[in-house]
Amino acid sequence: MTQQIAIYIITVLAGGGLTLWATLTVISRYKQRKIRRISELDEFNAVNTELPPTDPSEATLQQAADNISGRFSIIRKGAIVLITLAFLLLALVPFHKVLPLTSISVLISAFGIVLGIAARPVIENFISGILLSFSSNIRLGDTVVIDGQYGTVEDISFLHTCVKTWDWKRYIIANSDMIRREVINFTAKDNLIWAHVEFFVAPAEDLQEIRRIALDAARQHTAPGITEAPRFWVMAMQEQSTKCWVAAWANSPAEAWELQHNLRTTLTLALRKKGIAPHLNHHQLASSATVPS
Numbered sequence: 001m002t003q004q005i006a007i008y009i010i011t012v013l014a015g016g017g018l019t020l021w022a023t024l025t026v027i028s029r030y031k032q033r034k035i036r037r038i039s040e041l042d043e044f045n046a047v048n049t050e051l052p053p054t055d056p057s058e059a060t061l062q063q064a065a066d067n068i069s070g071r072f073s074i075i076r077k078g079a080i081v082l083i084t085l086a087f088l089l090l091a092l093v094p095f096h097k098v099l100p101l102t103s104i105s106v107l108i109s110a111f112g113i114v115l116g117i118a119a120r121p122v123i124e125n126f127i128s129g130i131l132l133s134f135s136s137n138i139r140l141g142d143t144v145v146i147d148g149q150y151g152t153v154e155d156i157s158f159l160h161t162c163v164k165t166w167d168w169k170r171y172i173i174a175n176s177d178m179i180r181r182e183v184i185n186f187t188a189k190d191n192l193i194w195a196h197v198e199f200f201v202a203p204a205e206d207l208q209e210i211r212r213i214a215l216d217a218a219r220q221h222t223a224p225g226i227t228e229a230p231r232f233w234v235m236a237m238q239e240q241s242t243k244c245w246v247a248a249w250a251n252s253p254a255e256a257w258e259l260q261h262n263l264r265t266t267l268t269l270a271l272r273k274k275g276i277a278p279h280l281n282h283h284q285l286a287s288s289a290t291v292p293s
Contacts, residue, residue, distance in 0.1 A: 016087030031072040128175035129158035193256035196247035
């Protein structure tokens with residue numbers, strides 16, 4: 001019997017060691033992957049701007065990498081403690097007749113209930129923070145729109161997610177709320193943006209001429225390295241106006257912001273030069289009144 005118990009304990013401890021090693025390996029790989037992605041970012045802002053001297057881009061990227069390292073360090077320590085305790089409890093199973101397991105179970109249950117009630121919001125945010133840390137849908141440096149706020153994910157702590165908006169404000173969301181929100185992510189898979197400008201002209205205007213003017217304007221601002229030509233569409237024919245779209249590729253959301261601004265300006269000047277008075281609709285990078293055009 002003693003030999004069987006010894007074999008059981010050795011097997012459990014070996015399994016625990018293997019599980020711990022595999023878990024720490026996975027955590028380390030996720031950490032390195034996210035740090036590597038941060039190091040490859042060329043910018044950390046939703047809109048191109050001259051950064052204040054007190055917040056250079058290198059320092060911002062380094063701070064983001066440090067945040068990832070700190071967060072995964074805590075996850076690593078927590079995993080070590082939880083896995084160690086779990087397998088130690090399994091190793092003590094053969095001694096259940098010696099230990100007062102009933103009393104211990106009652107105390108643990110009572111403590112768990114009290115802790116769950118008192119710390120529920122913190123626990124929810126903490127668990128959500130861990131899930132977000134391993135998520136590939138929302139990452140540090142992603143350009144997003146959430147609750148109408150357009151900006152860059154600056155930090156994901158264990159309790160809150162911080163989005164630096166286009167005007168350098170900080171929009172802070174509890175992680176438990178963040179994980180439930182609908183988020184528009186412009187950089188979830190790549191940085192390319194099919195940026196378009198919507199404008200209106202009178203129904204009597206020559207659409208072929210308008211198409212030529214719009215495409216010429218878009219070609220001037222298409223991102224370098226893009227092989228696909230700009231596109232022009234007539235989106236609606238109304239009694240008072242014809243709705244048109246012109247679109248071109250940008251290499252990032254920040255470049256798309258600049259492209260749309262420059263395209264509106266160039267298009268307005270070109271149409272006026274031809275005697276065509278456009279009505280430029282209030283177009284945004286995302287459908288939100290808080291994202292200026």
